[in-house]
Amino acid sequence: MGKLVAYRLLFTLPQLLIVSLLVFSLTFLVPGSPAAAILGPSATPEAIAQIEAQLGLDQPFFTQLGEWFAGVLHGDLGTSIRLGLPVTDLLSERVGATLSLVLGGMVVSLILGVSAGVYTGTRPGTLADRIVTGGTVVGLAIPEFWMGLILVSVFAIQLGWVPIVAWTPITDDPLLWLRGLILPSLALGITGGAMIARQTRAAMVKAMASPYVDTLTAAGVKRRTIVLRYGIKNALVPVLASAGVTFAILIGVSFVIESVFSVPGVGGLMLTSVIGQDFPVVQGVVLVTAIIVVAVNLLLDVCYGLINPQARPQ
Amino acid sequence: MSTSVTAVTVGDPAATSAPGKQASGARQALHRLRQQPSTVFALVIIAIVLVCAVFAPLIAPYAPDATDVTASMSGPTSEHLLGADTLGRDLLSQLIYGARTALIVAVGSVVVAMLIGIPMGLILGYKGGWYDRLGSRVMDMADALPGLMVGFVVIAILGRGMTTLIIAIGLVFCMNFARIARAITLGERQKLYVDSATVVGLSTSQIIFRQILPNLAGPMAVQGAVFLGSAIKLEAALSFLGLGLSDDQPSWGGMLRFAAENQADHGWLVIAPGLAIVFTVLAFNLLGDGLNDALTGRRPTTLKRSLLGKKVVMADAAVGSRTEVASRTEASERPADAAASGTAQPAPASALLDLRDLTVVADSPDGGVTTLVHGANLHVAKGEILGILGESGSGKSMIAKSALGMLPAGVRLAGGQVVLDGVDLAAGSQKDHHAVLGGKLGVVFQNPQANLSPVHTVGRQMTEVLHAHHQMSRAAAKARAAELLDLVGVDDATRRLTQYPWQFSGGMAQRVAIGLALAGEPEVLIADEATSALDVTTQAQVLDLLMDLREQMGMSIIAITHDLGVAAEICDRVAVVYQGEVVETAPVTDIFDHPSHEYTARLLASHPAAGDRSDHSLEV
Numbered sequence: 038m039g040k041l042v043a044y045r046l047l048f049t050l051p052q053l054l055i056v057s058l059l060v061f062s063l064t065f066l067v068p069g070s071p072a073a074a075i076l077g078p079s080a081t082p083e084a085i086a087q088i089e090a091q092l093g094l095d096q097p098f099f100t101q102l103g104e105w106f107a108g109v110l111h112g113d114l115g116t117s118i119r120l121g122l123p124v125t126d127l128l129s130e131r132v133g134a135t136l137s138l139v140l141g142g143m144v145v146s147l148i149l150g151v152s153a154g155v156y157t158g159t160r161p162g163t164l165a166d167r168i169v170t171g172g173t174v175v176g177l178a179i180p181e182f183w184m185g186l187i188l189v190s191v192f193a194i195q196l197g198w199v200p201i202v203a204w205t206p207i208t209d210d211p212l213l214w215l216r217g218l219i220l221p222s223l224a225l226g227i228t229g230g231a232m233i234a235r236q237t238r239a240a241m242v243k244a245m246a247s248p249y250v251d252t253l254t255a256a257g258v259k260r261r262t263i264v265l266r267y268g269i270k271n272a273l274v275p276v277l278a279s280a281g282v283t284f285a286i287l288i289g290v291s292f293v294i295e296s297v298f299s300v301p302g303v304g305g306l307m308l309t310s311v312i313g314q315d316f317p318v319v320q321g322v323v324l325v326t327a328i329i330v331v332a333v334n335l336l337l338d339v340c341y342g343l344i345n346p347q348a349r350p351q
Numbered sequence: 352m353s354t355s356v357t358a359v360t361v362g363d364p365a366a367t368s369a370p371g372k373q374a375s376g377a378r379q380a381l382h383r384l385r386q387q388p389s390t391v392f393a394l395v396i397i398a399i400v401l402v403c404a405v406f407a408p409l410i411a412p413y414a415p416d417a418t419d420v421t422a423s424m425s426g427p428t429s430e431h432l433l434g435a436d437t438l439g440r441d442l443l444s445q446l447i448y449g450a451r452t453a454l455i456v457a458v459g460s461v462v463v464a465m466l467i468g469i470p471m472g473l474i475l476g477y478k479g480g481w482y483d484r485l486g487s488r489v490m491d492m493a494d495a496l497p498g499l500m501v502g503f504v505v506i507a508i509l510g511r512g513m514t515t516l517i518i519a520i521g522l523v524f525c526m527n528f529a530r531i532a533r534a535i536t537l538g539e540r541q542k543l544y545v546d547s548a549t550v551v552g553l554s555t556s557q558i559i560f561r562q563i564l565p566n567l568a569g570p571m572a573v574q575g576a577v578f579l580g581s582a583i584k585l586e587a588a589l590s591f592l593g594l595g596l597s598d599d600q601p602s603w604g605g606m607l608r609f610a611a612e613n614q615a616d617h618g619w620l621v622i623a624p625g626l627a628i629v630f631t632v633l634a635f636n637l638l639g640d641g642l643n644d645a646l647t648g649r650r651p652t653t654l655k656r657s658l659l660g661k662k663v664v665m666a667d668a669a670v671g672s673r674t675e676v677a678s679r680t681e682a683s684e685r686p687a688d689a690a691a692s693g694t695a696q697p698a699p700a701s702a703l704l705d706l707r708d709l710t711v712v713a714d715s716p717d718g719g720v721t722t723l724v725h726g727a728n729l730h731v732a733k734g735e736i737l738g739i740l741g742e743s744g745s746g747k748s749m750i751a752k753s754a755l756g757m758l759p760a761g762v763r764l765a766g767g768q769v770v771l772d773g774v775d776l777a778a779g780s781q782k783d784h785h786a787v788l789g790g791k792l793g794v795v796f797q798n799p800q801a802n803l804s805p806v807h808t809v810g811r812q813m814t815e816v817l818h819a820h821h822q823m824s825r826a827a828a829k830a831r832a833a834e835l836l837d838l839v840g841v842d843d844a845t846r847r848l849t850q851y852p853w854q855f856s857g858g859m860a861q862r863v864a865i866g867l868a869l870a871g872e873p874e875v876l877i878a879d880e881a882t883s884a885l886d887v888t889t890q891a892q893v894l895d896l897l898m899d900l901r902e903q904m905g906m907s908i909i910a911i912t913h914d915l916g917v918a919a920e921i922c923d924r925v926a927v928v929y930q931g932e933v934v935e936t937a938p939v940t941d942i943f944d945h946p947s948h949e950y951t952a953r954l955l956a957s958h959p960a961a962g963d964r965s966d967h968s969l970e971v
Contacts, residue, residue, distance in 0.1 A: 052492055067508050074510075162760075174640070178633035180584050182591055183625040186611055190618045201615070248801040249812075252864065255755055255796075256816040257789020257871045266815070267804050274806065282494055289497025293588045297611065308592055311507040319507045326500055345806055346851050 041342045045335055056327045060320050061105045064094070067316075075118055075314045088118065092317070114324065115317035119310070124321035127306055132325065133206065135302035138225065138291040141218040143284060145226025146233050151269075151276070153230070154237020158272065159264055161242050170238065176231030181290045185224035185297035192220060202299045221291075221298045229287050236279060240272035247271070274345045281334040288326055380569070383645035390641030396634035403450040411444035415601040424617060433623050436609055446623055448601040453631065456516050457582040461575050463521025464528050469567065471525070472532025473559050477540055486533070490526050498523040502585065506594050516595055520582050527578070531570055539563045569646040573639050580635030587628050603628050702730035702770075703907050704754065704792070704875045709767035711749045711758065711931075723749045723762065727933045729909075729926050731875060736901060736908045738922035738939070740915065740954075746931040747911050751879050753777070754909075755794055756784030771875070789871030790820050797880040799860035803852035809836075809863055810848030816870040835866040840896055858889030865896065875907045876900070882917060894921050915954070919943060927951045 064071045072088035073080060089095050092115075093104060108114065114124035153173060157166040193201045199220060205213035244250070245268050253263050292304030303322055310318035342348050384390050403410060412432075413419075419431075419439035426434045433442040475486040505519035540563065549558065583603075589595040590604025591611070598605060603624040610620035711724035724746040731737040741747040752758045754769050756776060769776040769784075771791060776784045788794075796802050803812055813832035817823060823831065829848065836844035839862040852860055861881065868876060878897060882890040898921055900906055912918055918925050919939065926936040927948065935948040946952040 055492060056496075063504065063508065174636060175629070175633060178580065178584075178629050178636055180587050180591075180625070180628055180632075182588060183607060183621065183628065186607065186614065186621045187625070190614060190621065194615060194618060247804075248796055248798055249804040251757060252794075252796060252802040252867065253804075253812070253815070254757060254785065255788050255792075255794040256819070256867055257785075258815055258819045260785075262815070262819070267807065270806050271804060285494060285497045287497075289499030290588075292497075292499055292503075293592060296592060307503055308594070311503050311594060314507055314510075316507070319504060323496070323500060323504060327496060330494075330496070347805065347853060 045338050060324045114321035117318045119313045119315045131303045134300050139287050141222030142225025142287045145222045146229025149230030150233025153234035158238040158241025173231040173234045176227050181224050182293045182297050184227050188220045204300045221294050236276045240275045244268045244271040277341050281337050284333050285330045380645040387641045389637045393634040393637035400450045403447045404454045407448045411447040413441040413444040415445050415448040445601040449603040452602040453583050456586045457579045459517035460520035460582045461578050464524035467525040468528025469532045472529040476533040476536025493526045524578050573643045577639035580632040701732045703733050705730040705770040707768040710765045712765040713762045725932045731907045734905045736922050738918040738925040739911045740918045741928035745928045747928045751877050793868035793873030794877040795864050795868050795881040802864050820871040839866040877909045879911045
């Protein structure tokens with residue numbers, strides 16, 4: 038297993054290198070000067086020069102590149118132009134909330150998706166299958182933020198079961214944290230759950246039609262045992278293989294969801310920075326998100342190796 | 352880039368036809384599309400949205416920016432069916448104009464995504480080599496970035512606006528198009544017609560654009576439909592966040608933004624624009640699913656396909672020529688003297704498993720019934736080895752599967768009895784039938800490696816079966832599993848229990864499968880083409896093992912085979928199955944020396960060496 042982790046890490050490093058290079062080059066893609074874009078059309082040349090100096094844009098390209106990488110390695114992602122604060126500090130304040138949301142969304146997605154997929158995949162073509170699978174098709178069409186608005190409307194405004202702004206950091210109170218996570222996680226879990234349900238159903242149908250299911254049935258193993266121990270484990274192989282993509286999608290969606298539930302996550306910071314063209318923050322958010330996704334993929338690959346022995350390096 | 356889209360599996364590239372067949376294929380697909388209710392539903396919704404988008408000024412009761420202060424936040428009234436916003440702008444009109452925004456952005460971004468993605472995929476797939484390796488790495492890497500993040504970055508760089516939105520969403524999706532285009536191109540360029548085009552002297556670009564591109568049309572249409580839906584969702588999310596169009600341009604996402612701001616007092620505002628998005632996205636997703644099914648010919652139930660798959664190759668033994676014959680439905684095709692020896696013999700009292708008058712039929716979706724096995728009578732006594740000999744598709748495996756109560760979906764037992772130890776299993780429920788499996792009735796199937804779960808160790812699967820039949824501790828089960836492996840001739844049993852099936856050779860895996868079947872100590876073992884996938888030497892060893900087991904355990908064995916050599920080698924009696932009927936049952940020497948049925952005689956005549964009992968390699 039250690040071999041697998043080492044092997045995967047080896048592939049991860051160049052990936053991170055290229056991602057950070059791409060992120061670095063973002064400012065060069067801005068038509069004209071980023072400083073002019075930040076300050077707007079009425080900016081004086083002096084002000085532009087000042088911002089350019091602040092961003093280091095007046096330095097030669099390779100100096101900029103070197104400083105960027107040196108900074109990244111030291112955890113220094115520059116300073117926000119709008120807020121005047123270190124990007125690293127801004128991010129570390131908010132990344133916990135975002136991760137909480139994505140984690141909650143992932144848990145809901147997996148529970149909904151795997152159970153729906155296993156349920157339908159073991160009875161393909163039946164009425165129950167058609168109804169649940171039809172539900173997943175509708176689930177894919179529902180915008181998560183709209184689902185969030187409906188949930189707030191019903192459970193917070195109409196029924197009053199949770200406060201409209203329910204977010205509590207886990208460090209303040211783990212129980213209130215959990216309560217604040219319920220509705221956003223449900224909203225996030227709609228799309229993720231529908232995606233996982235479709236994958237699981239297809240994988241389950243395939244697994245249950247496999248010859249080994251016949252072998253075990255013929256050897257006298259109960260269908261329930263076959264489904265729970267053999268069907269699901271085999272079906273999870275392809276589902277786990279694409280869980281990294283599902284996770285990346287959920288991070289993106291969480292940026293929208295947090296604005297519905299007033300969660301102080303990275304999304305809000307990104308939103309104001311995009312509108313204000315605060316490039317150091319935008320770059321920081323993209324880089325940190327990519328690192329998180331890559332790290333989660335690494336973790337998932339290890340899980341994949343655990344569940345699928347053929348994926349382990351021999 | 353990661354994008355939240357329907358997981359549409361594009362049918363295998365082989366299903367797409369070469370350019371010449373395109374026209375008739377498209378017509379067939381259209382015909383199939385019309386028969387899908389969900390697609391018709393989807394097209395109706397898309398038509399409504401399209402009409403709203405194109406004729407918005409004619410349909411909308413007000414201009415989208417016309418204010419009516421008296422109606423401010425009015426809620427639904429007869430003048431404003433969906434109510435009005437703070438400035439008194441009619442929300443129904445905004446909804447109708449919003450369809451226009453949604454469609455322009457969606458179509459525009461899918462076009463951008465295709466323009467970038469398809470050429471990229473074509474080049475990577477066609478050139479291969481380093482281009483492909485590098486390109487594929489980039490595509491993988493793009494997966495690390497959430498689609499929305501890409502949208503954010505593009506908007507940060509270019510600022511808000513319609514063009515930005517189209518470029519941003521197009522960039523989010525282009526990798527998906529590239530990936531599929533690459534996969535299909537890779538598949539197409541291996542095919543013969545590309546080779547022949549090269550020989551004829553067509554240039555690379557001619558091959559790519561005239562020969563390969565037409566094959567991409569179907570899958571790209573499927574993806575296009577699905578991504579139109581995803582683009583609408585993405586546009587709504589960006590507009591909801593205030594990153595889409597400017598606030599005075601009507602969009603569904605923008606309406607939801609307004610609704611969210613006024614949610615506490617005017618909860619109803621969220622309903623209409625949300626439903627508009629859900630129905631439009633749903634319609635595009637359903638259209639994509641429908642197109643995919645129509646192009647790959649799926650959907651008309653899996654049953655029909657499995658029956659089509661039953662079109663089997665049957666060798667005419669006498670002439671030696673091979674002809675395709677569908678599973679027979681007409682009585683006129685029956686062998687003339689079918690009833691002569693196969694069906695009439697009553698089973699002796701000593702029969703352990705007695706199959707009486709088994710009739711197996713397959714129901715086709717159009718209501719027709721195809722008979723696969725006609726009133727078969729077979730029995731096996733304790734310690735006897737019965738061979739069931741027949742060609743592929745003769746129905747011999749269906750006989751075995753009905754004995755096990757494991758007929759595939761769409762195939763059923765229309766009549767007859769499966770009597771084991773005096774109890775008719777066919778009369779009871781499937782659950783009761785399955786209760787005898789493993790303990791009284793065991794089976795070994797053909798493909799040894801596929802017969803074991805690839806993600807569980809051999810030991811895990813063997814102890815699973817042991818626990819299903821005996822109350823025993825884990826340690827005892829492990830020890831017993833090792834004993835069984837030892838019994839079936841797998842060396843170093845304790846170590847091999849910790850290995851996975853794919854770490855075994857074919858012959859060894861088949862020994863494991865036999866060990867697994869023995870775990871419940873069955874009285875009758877059915878070997879369904881158990882040695883067919885093995886090479887000749889391994890086959891002989893496995894056959895020896897089966898005979899040893901009969902000696903040691905007094906087990907009855909039913910060996911189902913298409914191999915005259917196998918039948919000759921191990922069987923006491925042989926039943927010959929031809930076109931779903933048992934045409935002859937007799938002791939093995941009688942069958943080989945004095946075949947009483949014409950078909951058996953032809954079968955033997957086509958293989959002069961069949962009488963030689965040492966030759967295993969003969970096949971029907």
